[in-house]
Amino acid sequence: MTLEERFQEVYPPLEEREAVTEANRCLYCYDAPCMVACPTHIDIPTFIRKISTGNVKGSARTILESNLMGATCSRVCPVQELCEGACVLEHDHKPIMIGRLQRYAMDYAAERGIKFFEKGKSNGLKIAVVGGGPAGLSCAGELVKLGFDVTVYEKKKWANGLSTYGIVVFREPVEVALAEAKMIEDMGVEIKTNVTIGKDITLDELVEQNDAVFVSVGLGNVPDMGVPGENLPGVLDGLDFIEETKVQNLDSIKFGNRICVIGAGNTAIDCATIARRLGSERVNIIYRRSEAEMPAYHFEYEFALREGVSFMFLTLPVEVVGNGKVEGLKCVRMDLGEPDASGRRSPIAIPGSEFVIPCDMVIKAIGQKKQTPMMEALSKYGVKDIKGYIAVDFTTNRTVHPKIFAGGDCIRSHGEASTVMAVQDGKIAAKAIYRQLVGEQEDKSEHAKSGCCKEVAGTHAH
Amino acid sequence: MANLEIDFRGIKSPNPFWLASAPPANSAYQVQKAFEQGWGGAVWKTIGAPVLNVCNRYGTIDYKGQKIIGLNNVELISDRPIDLNLKEIAEVKRNFPNHAVVVSVMVESKKEVWQETIKRAEETGCDGFELNFGCPHGMSERGMGSAMGQVPEYTCMVTEWVMEAATKPVIVKLTPNITDIVQPARAAVRGGATAISLINTINSIMGVDLDTFELRPNVGGKGGHGGYAGPAVKPIALHLLSAVASDPEVQKAGLAISGMGGIETWQDAVEFMLLGSTSVQVCTAVMHWGFRIVEDMIEGMSNWMDDKGFKSCNDFIGKSLPRISNFGDFDLGFQSVAKINHDKCIQCNLCFIACNDAAHQCIDLKDAKITKEANERLWPVVREVDCVGCALCSTVCPVDDCITMVQIDTGRPHTTWNEIMKSKPEVTQDWQKMEEYRKTANIHVH
Numbered sequence: 001m002t003l004e005e006r007f008q009e010v011y012p013p014l015e016e017r018e019a020v021t022e023a024n025r026c027l028y029c030y031d032a033p034c035m036v037a038c039p040t041h042i043d044i045p046t047f048i049r050k051i052s053t054g055n056v057k058g059s060a061r062t063i064l065e066s067n068l069m070g071a072t073c074s075r076v077c078p079v080q081e082l083c084e085g086a087c088v089l090e091h092d093h094k095p096i097m098i099g100r101l102q103r104y105a106m107d108y109a110a111e112r113g114i115k116f117f118e119k120g121k122s123n124g125l126k127i128a129v130v131g132g133g134p135a136g137l138s139c140a141g142e143l144v145k146l147g148f149d150v151t152v153y154e155k156k157k158w159a160n161g162l163s164t165y166g167i168v169v170f171r172e173p174v175e176v177a178l179a180e181a182k183m184i185e186d187m188g189v190e191i192k193t194n195v196t197i198g199k200d201i202t203l204d205e206l207v208e209q210n211d212a213v214f215v216s217v218g219l220g221n222v223p224d225m226g227v228p229g230e231n232l233p234g235v236l237d238g239l240d241f242i243e244e245t246k247v248q249n250l251d252s253i254k255f256g257n258r259i260c261v262i263g264a265g266n267t268a269i270d271c272a273t274i275a276r277r278l279g280s281e282r283v284n285i286i287y288r289r290s291e292a293e294m295p296a297y298h299f300e301y302e303f304a305l306r307e308g309v310s311f312m313f314l315t316l317p318v319e320v321v322g323n324g325k326v327e328g329l330k331c332v333r334m335d336l337g338e339p340d341a342s343g344r345r346s347p348i349a350i351p352g353s354e355f356v357i358p359c360d361m362v363i364k365a366i367g368q369k370k371q372t373p374m375m376e377a378l379s380k381y382g383v384k385d386i387k388g389y390i391a392v393d394f395t396t397n398r399t400v401h402p403k404i405f406a407g408g409d410c411i412r413s414h415g416e417a418s419t420v421m422a423v424q425d426g427k428i429a430a431k432a433i434y435r436q437l438v439g440e441q442e443d444k445s446e447h448a449k450s451g452c453c454k455e456v457a458g459t460h461a462h
Numbered sequence: 463m464a465n466l467e468i469d470f471r472g473i474k475s476p477n478p479f480w481l482a483s484a485p486p487a488n489s490a491y492q493v494q495k496a497f498e499q500g501w502g503g504a505v506w507k508t509i510g511a512p513v514l515n516v517c518n519r520y521g522t523i524d525y526k527g528q529k530i531i532g533l534n535n536v537e538l539i540s541d542r543p544i545d546l547n548l549k550e551i552a553e554v555k556r557n558f559p560n561h562a563v564v565v566s567v568m569v570e571s572k573k574e575v576w577q578e579t580i581k582r583a584e585e586t587g588c589d590g591f592e593l594n595f596g597c598p599h600g601m602s603e604r605g606m607g608s609a610m611g612q613v614p615e616y617t618c619m620v621t622e623w624v625m626e627a628a629t630k631p632v633i634v635k636l637t638p639n640i641t642d643i644v645q646p647a648r649a650a651v652r653g654g655a656t657a658i659s660l661i662n663t664i665n666s667i668m669g670v671d672l673d674t675f676e677l678r679p680n681v682g683g684k685g686g687h688g689g690y691a692g693p694a695v696k697p698i699a700l701h702l703l704s705a706v707a708s709d710p711e712v713q714k715a716g717l718a719i720s721g722m723g724g725i726e727t728w729q730d731a732v733e734f735m736l737l738g739s740t741s742v743q744v745c746t747a748v749m750h751w752g753f754r755i756v757e758d759m760i761e762g763m764s765n766w767m768d769d770k771g772f773k774s775c776n777d778f779i780g781k782s783l784p785r786i787s788n789f790g791d792f793d794l795g796f797q798s799v800a801k802i803n804h805d806k807c808i809q810c811n812l813c814f815i816a817c818n819d820a821a822h823q824c825i826d827l828k829d830a831k832i833t834k835e836a837n838e839r840l841w842p843v844v845r846e847v848d849c850v851g852c853a854l855c856s857t858v859c860p861v862d863d864c865i866t867m868v869q870i871d872t873g874r875p876h877t878t879w880n881e882i883m884k885s886k887p888e889v890t891q892d893w894q895k896m897e898e899y900r901k902t903a904n905i906h907v908h
Contacts, residue, residue, distance in 0.1 A: 057765050
């Protein structure tokens, strides 16, 4: 297999007959648990039924009405934990392949360039969205449908955040993420890329010049491990490593033959599997806790095992060894002690158990840094933080400041961060912004009574 | 987006999707809920004579894992008092003035009773009437329903009575349980009806329990014929619809037609409308899935119309009717042969065995290196010169676009059976002449 082929999407698209056959297996439950389990509450039974009747365009509309990032979510959502996990057929049979059916409908609409939504009648109100990831784009898209003038400020060259830069291409090709951002732009959202807040424009200016600001800056890169040798050439940031595979030619990416990936979350799995597909002979995932505590989804773990990734649990890196370049990773063996603050049994080093794993590359995937400069800028407005994450009221995603809302990974102080949660954050904020700025003025009108995003969107389509 | 509004000979409806006179259209609660979800109209469950229902009134056919491809019932007309129904009909029409509310009526064969009931029903403000001459069970034994619909004279007579009394459009609902559907349709024309609807349910026995020997559905140890509906009856309904819609007398009278029988999706509805139906009525699909299916029906039809460039339903209603023809007018010169796409073939060899056992033995299994990835299994290969173009292989093939029927030019003249009967009647009478004709016309029989 060529390198190109190895970086095609893991699951091939469903053929029409496969999709229709699978769609017909769906029971079309009433008040379906899959729909309840979806954080954005896509009307899953309806979009699946529309595939079964050949109304694939309508199917795509049903998905996008609830989730503008439906194309990304169909690829990256932990469906086993969400919709498919809740499917009533899960117990006795196989659940419906909801994720792949959603991708089928999204691909159908994308291939035909079908446009579903447009800007609502302008209400003259201006909104700034800081950060063009899934939360920001979702919020911007919902707001523009409601008639707001929305500008998204994105630090990177391209929009759509981790969907563009942080999801391996064999899960989501970069074209899909970019097309999704383009769809939001085509709806009338202005997306300004290569703009850094605090450098090219200040938060103060945004707050002053707009009627509301939605902050969705995500998180930063991987933090330091704080071990000697960490600065040696050959020690990489896991997110940077993934980004290379999305923006560079695959054959220009440097990789080691024996790689240690530190951490056992989904980013670590991505890094390890990329390395294997690039051609690394040996890839070890090093994790200080045991298999039971690893944060990666179980299906990701299984995927990594099938890709030939090795796992070393209860192993803590203490030093990157090398002379001018990485030559090995010194680790210490761990035992499990009493539960710690996270409720997981805490790892305790076994004295004298140090050993060195020979390797020529170390990839760090031990989490993401908080966005400290943004937090500092926000604190001027009285915005509080929870452990470095922006504090919001979860029913509105508003901070204590009436003009400032936030969503996405930068507010996820607890629970799992995922694209679909970010999309929902954007929707919640958009609805709250509408209620706060427009809903109150027009409260007596019929329009405001039915003024949720979905129904307003529906006026274009019906 | 396309405009789905219809004008059914004076009955206006925001879209062609109506609830059929049946359990889903039994009460104001149901009809209003249906309208809220998008249904364009409803034919209220038949009101009329007092009745009592039995238990286990529905039986179904499940087919290879799919539930309810057919449903039969021995349910009677509305078992709620006529006064209550009329009160609720008036309420629904008040709340939904732009939706079509049609009252289905069935009473005993007395002029005064029919006319009295129609007049009372008109007071509700309803948009029209449907005369139930189709119910095949329970009522027919009392001389109503299909007992009326099976005798064209009765159909005509009652239609006339109703037309005398009614000031609103009158739809005559036909029974399929008759030899020639065109006869009662013409009777409705003679009676002065505004429109026709079809089909009512088909007489059927749903099945027998192999353990208890009881019939399904089992009504306390007994069972009997009931009315068959659901996806399985659609081809029959389409045929009867097209027979009525293409009948010159029906066409001349300009009757509108409301089609039903197995409609479950927007595609089904489009097919009915292409064959001449202006509105479509749905029952079994709603009994299976609920009112919510209408969203996809409306959207799917609208998307299809946009794709085809149709602005309104009138642009396509009846569009396929001119293609309805008789065997005698089919082109005998038309020749197709099967082509197997071996890149798509999965070598299930169902085409081979179907052709070999049931058709004309023109597919061979060959040890041929047909594709790049040759394997040890044999490939089905069509002997084109022997293929009669029956199309059986392409219908059994489980792979899309793998076996296609391709038209070929044999140099045969375009001719029809009717033409041969005129020009060479001896060919149609004498096998030897037929053999000679085949030789000259280049028609081979294997």
